[in-house]
Amino acid sequence: MPHFEFRDASWKIREDIPEAYREYWRKLARPGSWWTGVERAAIAAETRNALSCAFCEERRQALSPYAFKGEHRHDGRLPEAAVDAVHRIVTDQGRITGTYVEQNVAKGLSREAYVELVGIVVAVFSIDEFHRALGLDLEPLPAPEAGEITRYRPAVLSDDIGFVPTVPPGGNVGNEADLWEGARAANVIRALTLVPDAFRDWRALAGAQYLSFERMRNFVQDPDRKINRMQMELIAGRVSAVNECFY
Amino acid sequence: MLRVSATTTDTAIDLQGVNGDAQSAAVGIEFGEDLMKFAESLARGDQAALADARDALLSRAGPAVLIDAAGVAANFQRMVRIADAIGIPVDDMENEIGRQVREDLGIERFASAGNTPGARGDNAPGISWRTSE
Numbered sequence: 120m121p122h123f124e125f126r127d128a129s130w131k132i133r134e135d136i137p138e139a140y141r142e143y144w145r146k147l148a149r150p151g152s153w154w155t156g157v158e159r160a161a162i163a164a165e166t167r168n169a170l171s172c173a174f175c176e177e178r179r180q181a182l183s184p185y186a187f188k189g190e191h192r193h194d195g196r197l198p199e200a201a202v203d204a205v206h207r208i209v210t211d212q213g214r215i216t217g218t219y220v221e222q223n224v225a226k227g228l229s230r231e232a233y234v235e236l237v238g239i240v241v242a243v244f245s246i247d248e249f250h251r252a253l254g255l256d257l258e259p260l261p262a263p264e265a266g267e268i269t270r271y272r273p274a275v276l277s278d279d280i281g282f283v284p285t286v287p288p289g290g291n292v293g294n295e296a297d298l299w300e301g302a303r304a305a306n307v308i309r310a311l312t313l314v315p316d317a318f319r320d321w322r323a324l325a326g327a328q329y330l331s332f333e334r335m336r337n338f339v340q341d342p343d344r345k346i347n348r349m350q351m352e353l354i355a356g357r358v359s360a361v362n363e364c365f366y
Numbered sequence: 367m368l369r370v371s372a373t374t375t376d377t378a379i380d381l382q383g384v385n386g387d388a389q390s391a392a393v394g395i396e397f398g399e400d401l402m403k404f405a406e407s408l409a410r411g412d413q414a415a416l417a418d419a420r421d422a423l424l425s426r427a428g429p430a431v432l433i434d435a436a437g438v439a440a441n442f443q444r445m446v447r448i449a450d451a452i453g454i455p456v457d458d459m460e461n462e463i464g465r466q467v468r469e470d471l472g473i474e475r476f477a478s479a480g481n482t483p484g485a486r487g488d489n490a491p492g493i494s495w496r497t498s499e
Contacts, residue, residue, distance in 0.1 A: 129429075130432070133434075133437075212450040215450055217453055237447070237451045237452065240447070245440045246440070248439070249436050251408065251416070252404070252408050253436050282453040305457050307449055309454070311448065321444075328441035338371040345428075345433075347371075347375075348375075350397065351434075353368055353405075354439050354442065355367065355368075355441075355442045356381075358405050358406075358442040359384075359442060359446050360385055361386075361405075361409035362409055363476040363478065365456065366450070366478065366482075
């Protein structure tokens with residue numbers, strides 16, 4: 120049976136949304152740049168486990184997440200550092216620091232693997248949140264596919280922002296020429312570019328759930344949306360404020 | 367972006383809707399209060415409040431608005447996690463609109479403000495934001 124048929128929805132859902140979700144599910148199942156298909160599926164499953172993790176709930180209340188000891192509720196398919204990173208991104212992302220990312224490198228979670236993991240977690244979490252927002256059952260995860268990881272790294276990288284290297288604004292050349300147009304790119308666009316496919320997945324989902332890069336330039340009303348840009352940005356702003364996101 | 371879209375359309379709004387003030391959310395924005403409460407309840411993970419907010423938005427604005435709102439809210443549940451997990455700083459702290467919005471909303475209190483050099487008045491970019499816990 121195809122994924123994302125939304126049989127339990129009482130309303131018709133814009134077709135570009137299930138199309139984007141189906142495409143992401145196909146990619147999620149395949150080997151990535153730094154994680155196998157089995158591992159990517161395990162990261163997706165752990166993203167769901169995080170919401171029912173008692174340790175995460177208690178740690179969120181602690182003054183510092185680093186002084187609080189305990190064990191996550193997880194299914195044992197991923198290394199501890201990866202499990203903790205998944206849970207932190209879902210439940211306590213505002214207190215992730217550069218030191219935390221570096222300490223995970225020392226535990227074997229490379230910066231590249233971390234970025235691909237971030238991409239998977241946020242994509243699956245976001246798709247799940249769309250379902251929860253509409254009161255729909257979550258989509259079953261895809262069956263993982265066998266194959267080799269690519270270990271692909273962009274040719275041009277910079278250490279000027281964030282906790283990991285990113286493709287700089289003028290680094291959209293060669294294999295990365297499709298990332299954006301021109302020589303300017305906002306930091307949030309650059310964020311996942313250490314793993315370019317994670318960025319491409321992000322862009323595709325954003326185009327369905329929110330707006331494509333091109334249509335973000337329209338600050339009035341996108342012709343294919345029923346809410347105008349102010350309504351969109353009120354939603355975006357409230358979600359960001361509740362999550363205490365400064366960016 | 368809310369300020370920019372309001373300016374573009376010459377609409378008077380009240381930014382405190384972003385901070386959860388229901389009356390403010392309704393200023394200049396159709397279904398503003400319902401949209402704000404819907405987004406808030408999803409981000410808080412409050413299932414009872416979410417069900418109420420969904421019903422309210424559906425009854426007043428209809429399913430097409432509800433679905434678009436769900437997409438945007440879900441998308442920004444992702445965006446905040448990308449920004450904070452990667453630790454990206456604000457692009458231009460000198461931009462006047464951005465500065466005014468941050469001041470109005472008081473968001474420099476957020477822990478993730480530490481990812482942007484100078485966000486809390488420090489002048490040591492590249493030191494505290496990479497190492498502090």
